[in-house]
Amino acid sequence: MGKLKKITTLMAICLICLGLTGCYDAIEIDEEVYTLAIGVDKGVNNVIRVTFQYATYKEDSGGGMGGGDEESGEVSGTIVSTVEAASLLEAINIMNSAVNRQVSLMHAKMLVLSEDFAREGVGKYIEPLTRFREVRELMRIVVCKGKAQDFIKENKALIGSNPSKALELMFEQSKNSGYFPDVIFADFYVDLLTPYGQPVAAYAGVNDFKQLDEGSENEEPPLKTEADIEPGDIPRTGGAKREIFGLVVFDGDRMVGTLSQYETRFFLMGIGEFQRGFFTFIDENEPELIYVIEVQLGRKPSISARMENEVPVIGLKLKLDIDIISIQSRRHYENLDNIDEFESKLQAYFEQGIKDTIKKTQEEYNADIFHFGKKVAGNFKTIQELEDYNWIGHYQEAEINVSVSVDARRSGFIYGATPIRSTESKKGVEADQ
Amino acid sequence: MIKEGHFGFMEAFSVMAIVLVTKIFYGSPMALIKYLGTAAWYGTLISLVGALVFFTLLYLLMKRFPQEDLFQIFETVTGKIIGKALILTFGVFLIYKAGINLREFTAVLKVYSMPFTPPSMIMLPFLIVVAVMAYVGLEGIVRVAHIFFYLVFGALVLIILLAIPSYDFNYLQPILGYGLGKTVQTGLIRVAAYDEIVLLAIIIRSLQGLQVFKKIGYLTLILGGLTFSVCLICILAAFQYTVGGEHLSGMYQLSRAIYFTRFFQRIESIFLFVWVISSVITVSFIFYISLNAYSRVFNISNHRPLILPFIFLTFMAAFIPNNFAEIMEIHLRVLREFSSVIFIFIPVMVLGLALLRGKKGVETSGKA
């Protein structure tokens, strides 16, 4: 009996003690709002202006039309609100008094920095995000042309009613086109501090849908296969107005320039993160026609680096796999007779493209966004030597050789296309065969 | 003196492995990467070699006295008074170690997971579990350790595997870190990171003989060393030496970096289980040994009445550091660098003394 009593007393004491620990950290799900996107602009009355986009908990709110009234900032199942403050995290506290729920950053998916802001240097503002426990290291980082506030306002979920899914899938598209890099915050932060290279971020903008010129009807449209377009200038209409296109080059924490969407593709190939993408070429044999190929990396690029007379010599070897998607002329480039020539043409193109891109980063920006430094580091024995040499300062002196090997592996469903027969165009094709 | 029961190879192996490896979950990788940069991963292997040498010496000592455990050897070799003083030193240092380990755990847990819970409220339930573990005794602790051994190491392997996409092993260059001299020097100082192996000599009588002792010792040291090394390689490859030297808990950050699909990300909280469990086992084990030391010194036949006061002492020890800086820069350095003075120097000295005086234990033929 005594023993039982003792045990019960002890258990009661334990329970009370445990009760005292009382859920200091327990917060119910619906007591918080979850920020999906954070935008940082230069402030007017204070240092920074922070824009939050957070999901609302209304059933079927607004849905597809993304309407909502202007003043409350409702955007398709989310609310966008902006606040000016001295620091990013204090802005959250200020927001709390207006949102009437705890604003949480633990599900933030995207950090948008405005271009002005990025050019001045972002390090000091990014710092709290790495220390603060809530912030998701996996959020994507984007530099946007114009104001981040406007960009986030246009961040609508139009396909479904799920804003977070829309955001995540938006960045997944980097895999499908290679037009912009998918940079997560953790990597960006590591790249800020690294002696091996320089960081990049995706470049974004807001499209006002005015790029789609009406033009005059009788004029023949020009064929442009490699038009460099800045984000916000894509000739399109419909859908959400925000778009991501190209990338931003940083030197340290300061933005120094941008790469266009094609240069971004070459950059992604260079670092081995290019997944797939269509390339359009003008057919040399019939300049008014084109052919389209889909490019994949055959294997991870191999980089070698050695020092020759204090000058780093870097070799970048790439292997590309190519699927022919379309040949408008219906010529048989995939045939054994033609394929070598076809491949060498492509090889020259890609080699040149990558070389040009590297040259641009070397000469214009002097920013090793390719992280060749990690191989160069192999030539140094100690960290002191590496840091004394200061690779990222010497990037522009490096001699970089690029070699690309191209394999046209497949030709889609068709092999040896039969020409389109009409009364006129018989002869030409036959002669070619 | 105290009935400790007997247990098998796997139990002792598990508890020693967990005690050795728990450090990897806290600031240990950070400190190593800060000191050694890209050389951290083999710096710890140098420590391992040092630890293996030490363990060989320890084994020689134990071999001379096959029927006795380390504390008894202290008394036999140095005499009752000095021997007891040495045991007491061990006991006091172990309590300190348990306290600081607890505090380190609390500090990191508070930063990463429970920012608003007061530290004492984190420690209290922890200490209750430690007290219960100590109440049940060594046999209970090692069995729990054995069960969770698979979980702890499974989770470690899982984290390392899942984070594969973020590795780039080029970041292990330059290969020599801050210079070979510094690496070797720091590596040798940090032999202390492996010196918990000495605890195995204290529980030797619960093991099945000297050969098992030897096997467990070498295996746990090698397992611990490899685990450290692999984890450091992964942290370096994922975060480079710059950021790796910044993170409070490198392994935790590694688990934060896991991103497989939209559905499978930020699983670091699962990692919390492993982290807590291995810490509880470590602190309980150290705590129990210190209880043991105290009861040996004062010939107390039952350790149970000592639990509450010792829990209180641990609690006090945990509150010695004022802030995180003190934990990292004073106490953890004491534990991971200078603890060798007690854990390594004393046994080696005792071995020397035993050799000098030519003392030997009773040889018995019937060893199990």
Add this chain to the structure above:
Amino acid sequence: MKQTQNQNQDQDKKQEKKKISLLQKAIGFITYKKTKNPPSFTLPESNEESGQGQDNAEQQDGSAKSDKETDKQSSDSKSRRKATKKPLSPSALKSSKSESDEVKQDFDSNKKILEQQFHLPVNKDLIIRDFSIGNKQPGFIAYLDGMADKVIINDYILRPLFNETNNEMSKNQRLGPLEDIILTNDTKSLKKVSTTVTEILKGNTALYIDGLDHFITCESIGYDKRGIEPPKTEGIVKGPQEGFSENLRTNISLIRRIVRNKDLITEFHEIGEKSNTTCAIVYLDGVVNPAVVKEVQRRLKNVKTDFLVSSGMLEQLIEDNPYSIVPTILSTERPDRTASHLIEGRAVIIVDGSPFSMIVPVSMHALMHSPEDAALKWQYATSLRFIRFVAVLAAAMLPALYIALTTFHREMIPTDLLIAIAKAKENVPFPTLVEILLMELGFELIREAGLRVPGIIGNTLGIIGALILGEAAVSANIVSPILIIIVAVTGLSSFAIPNYNLAFGVRITRFYFIGAGTLLGFYGISLALVAYVLMLVNLKSFGVPFISIISPRTKGSKDIIIKWPIWMQESRPDYLNSPDRRRQPKITRQWAEQDPNDA
């Protein structure tokens, strides 16, 4: 005056004493008192190689133990005698007047003793039929009405008795022939009243003829009992479909029908001073570790209680650790399962009147096996077992994990799901904990009510109740829909646990984890888990560590979580330390080695 003063002083003193004793009590809580714990039973190792030496050692061990046992018993009986002086119960009578236990040599006193023992004439159950045989020699038979089969008494006891004695008319030839005369299959001559009484209580008939110094009891047990029916709680698809019934003999015969072995031993013990329930220890000699049998005997012998009606009660009286939340004894109502455990080297205890057998010693995984496993191909059985282990984890931890996730570790939930949960919860006024507790309560209510509601309605009530309650609770905004899923999955999981007792334990464990998860999230759950596992590793079931599969590590059996093919299961579980470790030769499927054309 003086007297009153004295009284006052006395009272003061008493109060002081009380105060002191209170203080002492208070101090007693915090001071350490050495409690004498008798050493717990651990199973000695048996070694196949040194079988001979081992046997000796065990015998020594056993003799030492039996010494202790007798010591204890004597002290026990002493204390009992002291305690039971005042109320003069029949049992007390039995034990206190040992001289009257002997059967007298005359008719009247013996009859009187029986009448006295059974409280005749108040008690109407005992029938004593007087008769005289031969030379007007008086005699009587006594039996309990309803317990004995009257046809047997009439045709095989009374009829031959009258016939034979009338023919022979010899006076002196009573002793030998009497047992020859009676035609029942079992007769005993008993010199003690107490044992005779027990026999009568069982339903046997006691016969006494003047001049004898003993009773003769004839087996005439014949009361109404339930037939053999399919087991109620352990239904399976593939395998035998008969379950134990309430009759001990029937139950043992059911086992014997499966294990046809001369070494199958059944020992009887009587437990319950007032109910005198028969308990049987069944074991396979040469396979079971003798120490286990001795331990079971010791425990059964030293259970002192007045009443025992089911195996569940006995289970509570003989289990190693009554404070443990998981059962350490496996009870089953299937003879086939019982038999398979017997053959693995365990002992079985069967209580008369209870359709369950208790199997000891068991370890955790035996509780997780379903009787069906043995009948299924190993691939099927293994996958079923994985499901069961997942079920145990889910039943114990799922609600706790949900609470911890949603209140502490929200970053782990995929954002889409998180927002969906928040949306669903927006109009629910309660915190998650209250939601969970409400739903758990509702679920347990449905389960309990489903059991109590008679007949077929019970089952339907469960399903409909759960559906309607869940649906209504969601639409009334009392709980969020995702929570219904959590609670339903938890409930389903607890039904998937094959052992009824274990399922109970897990259901209670669930609340323990819910508490831990609510207070400290994953941190709390992991601490609670460590404490729980600590409890598990310290459990013993008749000297065998309860989770002996993992710790302490024993040689792997091939039938723990993964059920290896039957022909691979060559040895008995290591932790049982059976003297006969090998079950089957290395090559079981010997036909597969043969050339089919040779045969």
